[in-house]
Structures are given as structure tokens and as C-alpha cells.
Amino acid sequence: MIPRQLASSNPECTKTTAKLSQPDLVKIPRGIDYLSKTIGDDGDAVGKCFKCYLAIRENDRNPLLEEALVHMSLLIVFVQNYKKTKRLLREFAYVLTFTKPGVDAYRVAIGAEAEVGSMFAPKSELIYTKGAELFTEAIPGTMIQMYAFLTGSNHSSTAIFSLIVSVVTAAFTSNGLSFDQDLDKEKRKHSPDFYGYVPEEKDAKAKTFLAxxxxASCQLGGKAFACALGAVEGPSIVAAYIGLDILFFIFYKLVRRDFWYWLPIYGGPGIAASAFVRYVVKVIADFTGLIHTRHPYEMGGIYWEFNLIATPVACFYFGYRYLLYVGSDDAPADLPLKLPVNTVYGLIGGLLGLQAFKFVCFLKTINSKYRGTSLSTERGCVNHHDEDEHKLEIFADNRHLWNAIKDDVVKFTNKKIPEWNEEQPEW
Incomplete structure (x- = not known):
């Protein structure tokens, strides 16, 4: 929404700012990468439908991860389309038939623009859907598999292979989110100080992707393994750790006056939405090291770096507690698998050591001007754009983010209104 002060202080503002308050319409270039995602997501839909069919046939009453994904996808669809009832019902149908990821990928592939009344552009919706899949299914699914391996009787090569596949697929999804975001030409033009770390040269680009x-694979494998070790002693210990970690992050955001998420949702729903998004982003970054979350709108550079350092500490702590527990009288006598010290510390140290090495390789291969973005203290309320078109995109953000500079925004816009009406810029 445009501040009321603008309309009252400048009569010319009403018509001009009516267009400026619309969400940014991002045109996405067509490409084989997005078309391949469409095909892959449609295949995933078939797989999900088949899994649900088997669950019903076998009377499986505990498909909790799939249910969580569906519920979160419905929530995303509601936020995106609540102003248009027919469109909302249509999108609900896509979610319930598990075709939503394929539909989103197709829209991105053909360069579809945001429809009137939408909260965000199609590519952002695809990203949120993928994030929901990581948060509700991929990450907890990997942890559950790790825990089942440690406490169950099946330690076959097939079970190990299944674990590796879970880690690799989740890491690939996480990696794709950051990689595709950075290669987006519109984002590179819009925010050149943040987007553009992936080099243009093919070899350097491939090395960056691999790093x-x-x-992501090492962090997810190490963190999930460590949490599974902690859960052997008691799931409540892991839940308490994750809960306290998230509360500390939200406290950090509150202290820096950076709690509100950019979505223009206010009041009680706005507080709930901001807290929930911060929670989701924190969990995904904890387990996959999602590089995009160093963006000021998400975790911010300096906290992302802190998270990267804190993860090994937590992993070794859980490994230490596990070894104490299995060596004590409190451990069940029939615990099928008791890992030795060398195995526990070797796996955690090996995975996180490889991650640290590849992080150094990552810093070496990316464009040098972006190496410091992981140490940035910039908040989401800061707008450093030079072009008027991008400066005014602040009106599509939550006004709590720029309330501190409201007077400057009013003065700038009132000063520019006559100039814009005379020049009639394309935007």
C-alpha cells in the first residue's frame, strides 16, 4: 500500500502510485532447465499419487510427511490467491492432485507473469513450493531414516543406499534454489550487489555448482546423522535444541528490528506469517546450508555465516552425548547398533570437513566481489537501489520494513511524481 501522506500531499500521486503498488511482475526467460523441471515435477506427481494409493491399500495411517507437505502447499496457495476465489479453488485442486510443482515449473518455463491480485510472481511461488518440500518432507524424512537405521535391525547396503539417495536428492533441490536464483537475469539487474556470484564461464559455473x-549434501548428512544420534537418547533433546536455536534466531531478528518478513501481511496474521517463515528458513538453512538464505530478507549474511560455524559444534555435541549414553547403564540392552567412537566422530568430522573444504573451493570459484556477502550485516529494510523503478518496489514490501525511513520515502516520491508524469517511463 502507498502511504496516505503521499496522496494527501500531492494530488498527482493518486493515479501514478496506483500502478506502483502492484507486486513486481517478473518475466522469466524460457529455457530447457525449467522445462526439464516441469517434466521432473510431473513425474514426481505420479510417484506421490502412487505412494498415496499404496498407503490407502495397505491401510497405512501414518503418511505424516506427505500430509504436512500438502497442508503447507495449501497455505502457500491461500496466501498467493486468497483475493480470487475461482483461482484459489483451481490451485487447491493442483495441490490435492500433486500436480502443483509441475504447473508452477511450466508457468516459469513460459515466462508467465503474476496475475492481478497475486502476492508474488510465479517463480517465487515455485521457490516457496520447493522450500515447503524440503521443510516438510525431505529434511525430516532423512532424519527419520537415519534414526531408523540406528535403532532398527535393517543395516543392509540397500538401507544405506536409500539414505544416500535421500540426502543427495534433498541437497540437489536446495542447491537448485540458490543456483537458479543467482542466474536469474532480472534479479542480477535488480540487485547486482547480491546476485551474480556464479561465474559466466562454463567450467567455473560447473565447479561452483559442484561445490x-x-x-549441501555434507551439511544435511552430518546434521541429520547428529540429530539422529541425539534422538537415540531421547527425541525431546533434539526438539529442545532445535526449538532453542530457532528462538535465538527470532530474538536476533527482533533485536535488530528485522523480524517482519517482506510479504505485505499485517496485524496478527502478519506476526504469525513472519514467525513461521523465519522458522522454516532457519530449519532449511540449518540442514542444507541454503546459500540464498544469506540474503538480507532471509537470515542475513552474518547470521548465515554464524550458522555455518555453529552447525559442527552442535553435531559433535550430539555425537559426544550419544557415546556417553550407549556406554551407560541407561541404554537399552537390546539396542541393535552401538557405534564406536571412531565411527561417530569419523563420520561427523569427515562430512563437515569435506563441507569446509568445498566452501573454500566455492569462495575461490565465485566472482570475487561476492565473497564478502556472507559477512554482511545488512537488514531487509535497507534499499540501496539507484534507479527509481527499483526504489519504488519498496511499496510492494511490508511497510514495517521501511517505517523508519517513511518521511524520506514520502519526500522522495512527492518530489519525483511531476517528473514521472512528464517523462512517462515504461515501468
Whole structure:
């Protein structure tokens, strides 16, 4: 929404700012990468439908991860389309038939623009859907598999292979989110100080992708393994750790006056939405090291770096507690698998050591001007754009983010209104 002060202080503002308050309409270039995602997501839909069919046939009453993904996808669709009832019902149908990821990928592939009344552009919706899949299905699914391996009787090569596949696929999804975001030409033009770390040269681009993929795989494997070790002693210990970690992050955001998420949702729903998004982003970054979350709108550079350092500490702590527990009288006598010290510390140290090595390789291969973005203290309320078109995109953000500079925004816009009406810029 445009501040009321603008309309009252400048009569010319009403018609001009009516267009400026619309969400940014981002045109996405067509490409084989997005078309391949469409095909892949449609295949995933078939797989999900088949899994649900088997669950019903076998009377499986505990498909909790799939249910969580569906519920979160419905929530995303509601936020995106609540102003248009027919469109909302249509999108609900896509979610319930598991075709939503394929539909989103197709829209991105053909360069579809945001429809009137939408909260965000199609590519952003695709990203949120993928994030929901990581948060509700891929990450907890990997942890559950790790825990089942440690406490169950099946330690076959097939079970190990299944674990590796879960880690690799989740890491690939996480890696794709950051990689595709950075290669987006509109984003590079809009925010050149943040987007553009992936080099244009093919070899350097491939090395960057590989480094990011290995980093995500190692962090997910190490963190999930460590949390599974902690859960052997008691799931409540892991839940308490994750809960306190998230509360500390939200406290950090509150202290820096950077709690509100950019979505223009206000009041009680706005507080709930901001807290929930911060929670989701924190969990995904904790387990996959999602590089995009160093963006000021998400975790911010300096906290992302802190998270990267804190993860190994937590992993070794859980490994230490596990070894104490299995060596004590409190451990069940029939615990099928008791890992030795060398195995526990070797796996955690090996995975996180490889991650640290690939992080150094990542910093070496990316464009040098972006190496410091992981140490940035910039908040989401800061707008450093030079072009008027991008400066005014602040009106599509939550006004709590720029309330501190409201007077400057009013003065700038009132000063520019006559100039814009005379020049009639394309935007």
C-alpha cells in the first residue's frame, strides 16, 4: 500500500502510485532447465499419487510427511490467491492432485507473469513450493531414516543406499534454489550487489555448482546423522535444541528490528506469517546450508555465516552425548547398533570437513566481489537501489520494513511524481 501522506500531499500521486503498488511482475526467460523441471515435477506427481494409493491399500495411517507437505502447499496457495476465489479453488485442486510443482515449473518455463491480485510472481511461488518440500518432507524424512537405521535391525547396503539417495536428492533441490536464483537475469539487474556470484564461464559455473552441491549434501548428512544420534537418547533433546536455536534466531531478528518478513501481511496474521517463515528458513538453512538464505530478507549474511560455524559444534555435541549414553547403564540392552567412537566422530568430522573444504573451493570459484556477502550485516529494510523503478518496489514490501525511513520515502516520491508524469517511463 502507498502511504496516505503521499496522496494527501500531492494530488498527482493518486493515479501514478496506483500502478506502483502492484507486486513486481517478473518475466522469466524460457529455457530447457525449467522445462526439464516441469517434466521432473510431473513425474514426481505420479510417484506421490502412487505412494498415496499404496498407503490407502495397505491401510497405512501414518503418511505424516506427505500430509504436512500438502497442508503447507495449501497455505502457500491461500496466501498467493486468497483475493480470487475461482483461482484459489483451481490451485487447491493442483495441490490435492500433486500436480502443483509441475504447473508452477511450466508457468516459469513460459515466462508467465503474476496475475492481478497475486502476492508474488510465479517463480517465487515455485521457490516457496520447493522450500515447503524440503521443510516438510525431505529434511525430516532423512532424519527419520537415519534414526531408523540406528535403532532398527535393517543395516543392509540397500538401507544405506536409500539414505544416500535421500540426502543427495534433498541437497540437489536446495542447491537448485540458490543456483537458479543467482542466474536469474532480472534479479542480477535488480540487485547486482547480491546476485551474480556464479561465474559466466562454463567450467567455473560447473565447479561452483559442484561445490554448492557437495556442501549441501555434507551439511544435511552430518546434521541429520547428529540429530539422529541425539534422538537415540531421547527425541525431546533434539526438539529442545532445535526449538532453542530457532528462538535465538527470532530474538536476533527482533533485536535488530528485522523480524517482519517482506510479504505485505499485517496485524496478527502478519506476526504469525513472519514467525513461521523465519522458522522454516532457519530449519532449511540449518540442514542444507541454503546459500540464498544469506540474503538480507532471509537470515542475513552474518547470521548465515554464524550458522555455518555453529552447525559442527552442535553435531559433535550430539555425537559426544550419544557415546556417553550407549556406554551407560541407561541404554537399552537390546539396542541393535552401538557405534564406536571412531565411527561417530569419523563420520561427523569427515562430512563437515569435506563441507569446509568445498566452501573454500566455492569462495575461490565465485566472482570475487561476492565473497564478502556472507559477512554482511545488512537488514531487509535497507534499499540501496539507484534507479527509481527499483526504489519504488519498496511499496510492494511490508511497510514495517521501511517505517523508519517513511518521511524520506514520502519526500522522495512527492518530489519525483511531476517528473514521472512528464517523462512517462515504461515501468
Amino acid at each position: 554448492m552441491f557437495i556442501m
